[in-house]
Amino acid sequence: MYSNINLPRQWSRLSYIYRTLTTLEGQTLPQSTKSSDGISPPPRIPRGPTDILQALAATVGPDPTAAHYKYHDDPYLIPLSNFRKRSYALSAEAGRKAAAWIRDEHAELFNTREWDPPGKMKTPYFNADPHIDAFAPKPLYNDESKVTEEDLKYTINNALLEDSLKIFQLLGGTSGVNEELRIAFLQLLCFYNEKEPDSMEWLEERWFSANIRERQAATWKLGGLADKIFESLEPKTSEAYCCIIQGMAKYYQAERAYVLTQEAKDNGIKLSTSVYNSLLGCIGFLKEGTALRTETLKSLLVEMEEQGISPNNETLTSCLRSISAWGGGKMLQQLALQIVAEFKKLGIEPGLSAYYYLLCLFCKERGPRVDILSGILNDLEKRESLEPKEPTDTNFFITAMGVCSDHLQDINLAERLHALLMKDDNYKLVGDAYKESIYYRHFVTVACRHAPFERTTQLLDMLVPNVYVPEPTVMEEIIKTLEVGGAGDRLAQVWSQLVVFGIAKRAKLVERLLSAMCSCYQYQENEVKEKMRAAAADVLRYSQLAEDKEETKDLRSPTQKLSATTLSNIIELCSDTQDKSDPNWDTVSEALQKLRRSEAVGVPNKPQVLADVAQKAATVGKAGIAAVAVTYLAECGFEEAISASTQVLGVMLNRPQEEVKQLLQERQGLDSLHPSALAIADAYHLAKTGAPAQDLDTSTSSESDSESSSEDE
Known part of the structure; x- marks a missing residue:
């Protein structure tokens, strides 16, 4: 088996390895700056495995218009709506969940190598090298499992609460576990209140989860296993008191936590800073009224000083969290500023959480305008980095x-704040997807309302749609800004964005867009006007497709119909053409038919637009469109129907309006007119008398017949 080894070849490999090692040794930099030949190279700087990549990335900088790294860098695959982004990310995570399910359900496949030779005994070593505990199958425990205290340590260290409870029962409860392990188990129970914590493995689920506000109520499990373990500890140590008090305070069992604090103080047991921090955070559940709460807050701080307990950043945050939850007013604001000043004397600077509670206290929604944010930004901009604590x-x-958007309405502060967020690695402080969306909602809103038009358009080009997909309310602000700026080209693009973002079915938003397009249409160039007409025609086609889909499928929520004002705006835009063969006239005809069939909501707010369109249609030779427009005005009872009918008939018959009015009043020779002209004449009589001309003729003839019959008698 070993007879075919080529010794010279092996020796050549060994010599090559020796030369390589010698070369590497010669290239090793000295660790000190001293050298015998007078050359002093700098000391070696330890580098990480990704330092070179970070240096290269720093030379390029981030691309704000690029899609997130979690999506494929392909224009046909990048999701451009909030729904698609969420579905794309969660579907990718569903694949990882499926892999985890296979790992847990078939754990035996990941413990031994099935491809070992048949004659070799299968050894229980792992396939992965190196072995990663997070990817390994998790052990399962039942009533027949043989467990030890090491298993309980494993489940406690990995925060496996349900498995810890099972192992704790199998070991005999409080009597079968040593005191040190009982305290560790008590800490786990107090931290999670005897409930299995959410998995930290699924990042996308936590990123796209709904932002549910923490329930501030007494949810501590009274008489639970944590209380039993605490009672079984004799003597009760400082560590036991600290964990049970913090657990009760975290879940707002404030009265019981305060009683245990006094009990530990009477027994001479020293408590930690974290205990007092938790008590400071739940004073509102302990006392009623601002005066009593303020007195309790000060007494706890004095008690910390008497016992020699040093406060920290969390102490300041806990004080401000309690004060901000008590309401508002100058007294609480002065108290908060006084506490911040005292902590600064101790060398404790406020963190982001402390500043957050200050903003909640000073910048109320309906309160007076207070510019505390400028001072906060001045302080944060001086710091080298913002580390989450x-x-x-x-x-x-x-x-x-x-605060920048609603309270102060200051675009300069908003831009300073955004620059601070984008500095270094601060973007990790933006929060989850819900908070990120609200952040950009406020940023875009304040930019649209208070920033110059050029700066607003630059911001929109940078953020939309890869970083932020605007909600309908924000899209309305964007449309208003583009309307004021007279950006007809961008308004035409907004319609395609509404379709891509999945909000094109919102009838009010579409109506607002078309109104903006009509208001600035006449100031645009011919090329831009053509784009706006194409967008208006596409709105009608999209609405028709949505209605057809609703008829074929039983949708849970019906599609919102376009309003009559929206159809009127479409007619106004698409009728701006002198070419009889222009396909936009078909769009005008279809929109008018929808109005006559009452397939729209309400009536047009500008009926004069339909009168002008009728005259345009008659001028270019579209008599049928003109007749439908005038007839609709008459049927709705608009005053413009009378003047529109005479003007349109004058254009169609090539006669002065006075002669047309006389012809209509005498009602002679109307039968010889073109059907479209006859329809306009009927509309004229309908608008003037409330009844069509044919009905008037019928009623007149019946009256004359009755009179003649009475005379004969």
């Missing part, structure tokens, strides 16, 4: 941008 740090940027 508490979960509520992600609330600062979204709240601050809301």
Whole structure:
């Protein structure tokens, strides 16, 4: 088996390895700057595996218009709506969930190598190299499992609450576990309140999860296993008191937590800073009234000083969280500023969470305008980096941008805040998808209302749609801004964006867009006008497709019909042509037919538009369209129907309006007119008398017949 080894070849390989090692050793940089030959190279700088990639990326900079790395870099596959982004990311995570399910259901496939030789015993070593515990199958425990305290340590360290409860029962409960392990298990129970925590493995689910506000109510499980374990500990140590008090305070069992605090103080047991931080955060559940709460807050701070307990950043955040939850007013605002000043004297600077609660306290929705944000930004801009320390740090940027948009209405502060967010690695503080969307909603809104038009368009080009997909309310603000700026080309693009974003079925938003297009249409160039007419025609086609789909499928929510004002705007835009063969006239005809068949909501707010369109149609030779427009005005009872009918008939008959009026009043020779002209004449009599001309003739003849018969008698 080993007779075919080529020794010279092996020796050549060994010599090559030796030369390589010698070369690498010669290239090793010295660790000190001293050298015998006078050359002093700099000391070696330790580098990480991705330092070169980060240096290269820093030379290019981020591309704000690029899609997120989680999506394929393909224009046909990049999702451009909120629904598609969510579906795309969650479907990719569903594949990882399927893999995890196979791993857990068939754990035996991942413990041994099935491709070992037949004569070799299968050894229980792992396939993966190196072995990663997070990807390994999780052990399962039942009533027949043989467990040890090491298994309980494993489940506690990995926050497997249900498995920890099972193992704890199998080990005999409080009597079968040593005191150190009982305290560790008690800490797990107090932190999660005896409920299995949400999995931290599925990033996309947590990113796209609905932002549910934390329920601030006493949810601590009284008489549960945590209370039993605490009672079984004798003597009760400081560690036991600290974890049970923090657990009760976290789940707002404030009275019981305060009683245990006094009990530990009476027994001479020293508590930690975290215990007092948790008590400071739930004062509102302990006392009623601002005066009592303020007194309790100050007494807890004094008690910390007496016991020699040093406060930290979390202490400041807890104080401000309680104060901001008590309401508003100058007294609480002065108290908060006083506490911040005292902590600064101790060398404790406010973090993002502390500033978040200050904004909540000073910048109320209906309160007076207070510019506290400028000072906060001045402080944060001086810091080298913003490191997250508490979960509520992600609330600062979204709240601050809301203050810029609604409270202060200041675009300069908004741009400073956004520059701070985009600095270095601060973007991780934006929060989840819900908070990110609200942040950009406020940013785009304040830019549309208070920024110059050029700056607003630059911002929209940078953010929409890859970074942010505007909601309908924000799209309305964008349409208003483009209308004021007279950007007809961009207004025509907005319609395609509404389709891509999945909000083209919102009738009010479409009506607002078409109204904006009509208001600035006459100031555009011919090329832009053509785009706007094409967009208006596409609106009608899209609406027709949606209605046809609704008829064929039983949809849960019916499609909103276009309003009569929307159809009137479509008619106004598409009728701006002198070419009789232009296909836009077909769009005008279809929109008018929808109006006559009462397939639209309401009536047009500008009936004069239909009168002008009727005259245009008659001028270019579209007599049928002119007749339908005038007839609709008459049927709706608009005053413009009388003048429109005479003007249109004058164009069709090539006669002065006075002669046309006389012809219509005498009602002679109307039968010889063209059917379209006859329809306009009927519309004239309908608008003037409330009845068509044919009905008038019938009623007149019946009256004359009755008179003649009476005379004969």
